[in-house]
Every structure is written in structure tokens, then in C-alpha cells.
Amino acid sequence: MNMVPNEVFEKYRKQFHSLKRATNTNLGKAPHKPILLLSIIQLIHKGEIQINKVFITGELVIAFKSNWISLVETNHTQNFSLPFFHLNSEPFWRLVYINGLSDKKEKISSLGKLKSRIAFAEIDKDLFELIINPIYRTELENTILDFYFPNTKANYQFGIIDRYDLENIIKEQILNDTKEEYRTLMIEKSLELTDNEIEEERYIRGSIFKREIPKIYQNQCCISGMRIETTTNAQMIDACHIIPFSLSNDDTVSNGISLSPNLHRAYDRGLITINEDYIVRVSPTIKENDSPFSITQFAGVRILLPEDNKKYPSPENFIWHKKEVFVF
Structure with a gap:
């Protein structure tokens, strides 16, 4: 039985609430994954991502850096490749390797290695359709902001990538x-x-x-x-x-x-x-x-x-x- 849009939204809202994040004793949980998700949502809104495939582009890296500056309060190291690779542990994100083969023991922590190994990431089509919808998109953005960045969410501009x-x-x-x-x-x-x-x-x-x-x-x-x-x-x-x-x-x-x-x-x-x-x-x-x-x-x-x-x-x-x- 197919789920109605509200049920689909609730599914992804729960997944966004429970992102698996590394914990640093001094800094707390890493903000990388939610920052990347916000950046992807913004690029879909702007039409720069037009299908449910997320490619590694300069525009996405710029959006990631700009959102990091606006929202992150801790002294975590800003590294785009980490969340792009490690989101693969989430149920809605799948990495597609250039040679079609993945190494489960492999760890990617640099942009050069990421681009040499990963062709693109694919998100669920249901999630992509939710993000296209302005009402659900805003709700998903608020889910991320309220849960991960409550103190800085006022710095976030909906629908605008403050990367300029x-x-x-x-x-x-x-x-x-x-x-x-x-x-x-x-x-x-x-x-x-x-x-x-x-x-x-x-x-x-x-x-x-x-x-x-x-x-x-x-x-x-x-x-x-x-x-x-x-x-x-x-x-x-x-x-x-x-x-x-x-x-x-x-x-x-x-x-x-x-x-x-x-x-x-x-x-x-x-x-x-x-x-x-x-x-x-x-x-x-x-x-x-x-x-x-x-x-x-x-x-x-x-x-x-x-x-x-x-x-x-x-x-x-x-x-x-x-x-x-x-x-x-």
C-alpha cells in the first residue's frame, strides 16, 4: 500500500531527526550531515539539482561552506567530503561508485579521493518529490534547523543560498x-x-x-x-x-x-x-x-x-x- 504524502514526510522527518553523527568529547556531535542536507535542499529549490542524483559540484561545496559559516557554532573541522561519504549510513542516501565497486572498509575524508571514487549520490525519489514541494521542503528545513541548529537558525534564509x-x-x-x-x-x-x-x-x-x-x-x-x-x-x-x-x-x-x-x-x-x-x-x-x-x-x-x-x-x-x- 502506497503511503500518502504526510506519511512519507513523517518517515523522512524521523530519519532527519536521527542522523548518525560522530561524537567528539570536547566538541560534541558533528554538524556535517545536517549542513550538507540543508545545502542539497537549497540547490534543489534553486533548480541546480533537477533529479534525485546529487553530483559533487562547486556550487554544492560553496553552499556547504556558506551554511557552515552561518549555522555552526562549534570548532569542528569544515570538511565537505565527510558527510557526502558518511551519509551512506542513512537509509535515504546511496553512493554510486565510479567503477561500480565499493570497499566497505574504505574511508574517504578528502575531496580528491571523493571525486576519484564516487560518481554521485542518489537520494530516495520520494524524498526528492517532498523537497520539490514548497510546503514539505520548508518543513524539512525547519526539522533540521530546530533540532540541530536552534541557536543559529535565524541566520538561515529559506530558499536563498547565502553563498554569494x-x-x-x-x-x-x-x-x-x-x-x-x-x-x-x-x-x-x-x-x-x-x-x-x-x-x-x-x-x-x-x-x-x-x-x-x-x-x-x-x-x-x-x-x-x-x-x-x-x-x-x-x-x-x-x-x-x-x-x-x-x-x-x-x-x-x-x-x-x-x-x-x-x-x-x-x-x-x-x-x-x-x-x-x-x-x-x-x-x-x-x-x-x-x-x-x-x-x-x-x-x-x-x-x-x-x-x-x-x-x-x-x-x-x-x-x-x-x-x-x-x-x-
């Missing part, structure tokens, strides 16, 4: 900092933060870089002009670092261009490059048949550039790529 201060600060740095300023900032953060915190920081910044660079190029590939728009959140144009972040510590617009996935791959492998005067060069090692999708057709093409010349890619970075990556 954090997000806008990073966005402004990516769009307006010089590469020297940005590198200095990242060096300072690497000295101030733990290994896991700097991993999460870089992931968030990389996610914002991937979102903002295509916008600057009107969501077009700067070489082919390809633009695909969808009614979903799918992004079909890539943000490409001219000099890899691992070498440059640079997420600023001067180190980014927008490329279609095939040209992004060709650029990263040195099969194409761009001169300091923004002209495409194609490696002589390429041999291909005559096709509308050929890479050689773009030899000698001048790339599309942002409307604002302050956001142009750096000629110095293109010189580096031509010297260090391009295959002559």
Missing part, C-alpha cells in the same frame, strides 16, 4: 586580479589552510573559472564560434587554462579561453596553439581526412575575443604555450 558573498569575492578575483595578485593570494592560502581546505578552495575556484570564462566569450568557442544553448544546466563550451593551473596558480581571465571540447583537447595536447597576435596555428603532425570537423581548417583563423579588452587572454601566456606545449 563567498562566490562573488572569488568571481571578482578571477575577473579583475592581475595574475601576480592572484598567484600571491593562492600562495598565501596554501600557507594558511590545511591540505584538504586548499583542495576544496582550488576546486571551488576552478568551478567558478569554468563557469565564467565561457560567459566572457558569449558562450562561444573562441576558435570555431560554436555555441550550443540548452534549457538545462549543461555547459557545452569548456573553459581552458592557457597555462595549466598546476604550473601557473592562475585562474584569472588572462589565463583563460573558451573552446569546444575537441579543440580543448587538441590545445592541451599541443596539436594547436595560438600566437601572441591571436592567430591559430595547427601542428604539422596532424593528418586528417576532409571533414566539416577537421582541425586544420582553423589554421590562420583569428580567435574571437571578449568585448572588454581588459579581459583579453595574455599574449605572454600564448607565447609560453607555443614554446612549451605546441608540437612543431
Whole structure:
């Protein structure tokens, strides 16, 4: 016999009341799981999570951090990967592993390992349907806030992810900092933060870089002009670092261009490059048949550039790529 919505709500309300949480002698019970659940509810409300699958995204990590700052009073270590992994002990949450195989003895406590092992988490469809409903969603949020964060619940804004201060600060740095300023900032953060915190920081910044660079190029590939728009959140144009972040510590617009996935791959492998005067060069090692999708057709093409010349890619970075990556 199928349960009516009120019975379904009561089931999940009880489950939310009895989350299994680690206990620290000095700090008390961990707040990580309820913070992550609130963050997921907010993203479902905003339409950024549209099905009952929860992927690891920069938006979710930002929401988690923002809610943590607003609600958590204890000195627990802020770590996104812990609740994402350990919610698997709750009846409504299931982890889906990338290789399809799980190790019951495995413990995941870093974002890098989480992303390398977990494809996504799946929540019950009944729970997802409850969250879509504004009445039940608000009740579930209140259940979490009243039980776990009674002293700080007034800081929570229903339906609004108060992540925008954090997000806008990073966005402004990516769009307006010089590469020297940005590198200095990242060096300072690497000295101030733990290994896991700097991993999460870089992931968030990389996610914002991937979102903002295509916008600057009107969501077009700067070489082919390809633009695909969808009614979903799918992004079909890539943000490409001219000099890899691992070498440059640079997420600023001067180190980014927008490329279609095939040209992004060709650029990263040195099969194409761009001169300091923004002209495409194609490696002589390429041999291909005559096709509308050929890479050689773009030899000698001048790339599309942002409307604002302050956001142009750096000629110095293109010189580096031509010297260090391009295959002559």
C-alpha cells in the first residue's frame, strides 16, 4: 500500500531527526550531515539539482561552506567530503561508485579521493518529490534547523543560498586580479589552510573559472564560434587554462579561453596553439581526412575575443604555450 504524502514526510522527518553523527568529547556531535542536507535542499529549490542524483559540484561545496559559516557554532573541522561519504549510513542516501565497486572498509575524508571514487549520490525519489514541494521542503528545513541548529537558525534564509558573498569575492578575483595578485593570494592560502581546505578552495575556484570564462566569450568557442544553448544546466563550451593551473596558480581571465571540447583537447595536447597576435596555428603532425570537423581548417583563423579588452587572454601566456606545449 502506497503511503500518502504526510506519511512519507513523517518517515523522512524521523530519519532527519536521527542522523548518525560522530561524537567528539570536547566538541560534541558533528554538524556535517545536517549542513550538507540543508545545502542539497537549497540547490534543489534553486533548480541546480533537477533529479534525485546529487553530483559533487562547486556550487554544492560553496553552499556547504556558506551554511557552515552561518549555522555552526562549534570548532569542528569544515570538511565537505565527510558527510557526502558518511551519509551512506542513512537509509535515504546511496553512493554510486565510479567503477561500480565499493570497499566497505574504505574511508574517504578528502575531496580528491571523493571525486576519484564516487560518481554521485542518489537520494530516495520520494524524498526528492517532498523537497520539490514548497510546503514539505520548508518543513524539512525547519526539522533540521530546530533540532540541530536552534541557536543559529535565524541566520538561515529559506530558499536563498547565502553563498554569494563567498562566490562573488572569488568571481571578482578571477575577473579583475592581475595574475601576480592572484598567484600571491593562492600562495598565501596554501600557507594558511590545511591540505584538504586548499583542495576544496582550488576546486571551488576552478568551478567558478569554468563557469565564467565561457560567459566572457558569449558562450562561444573562441576558435570555431560554436555555441550550443540548452534549457538545462549543461555547459557545452569548456573553459581552458592557457597555462595549466598546476604550473601557473592562475585562474584569472588572462589565463583563460573558451573552446569546444575537441579543440580543448587538441590545445592541451599541443596539436594547436595560438600566437601572441591571436592567430591559430595547427601542428604539422596532424593528418586528417576532409571533414566539416577537421582541425586544420582553423589554421590562420583569428580567435574571437571578449568585448572588454581588459579581459583579453595574455599574449605572454600564448607565447609560453607555443614554446612549451605546441608540437612543431
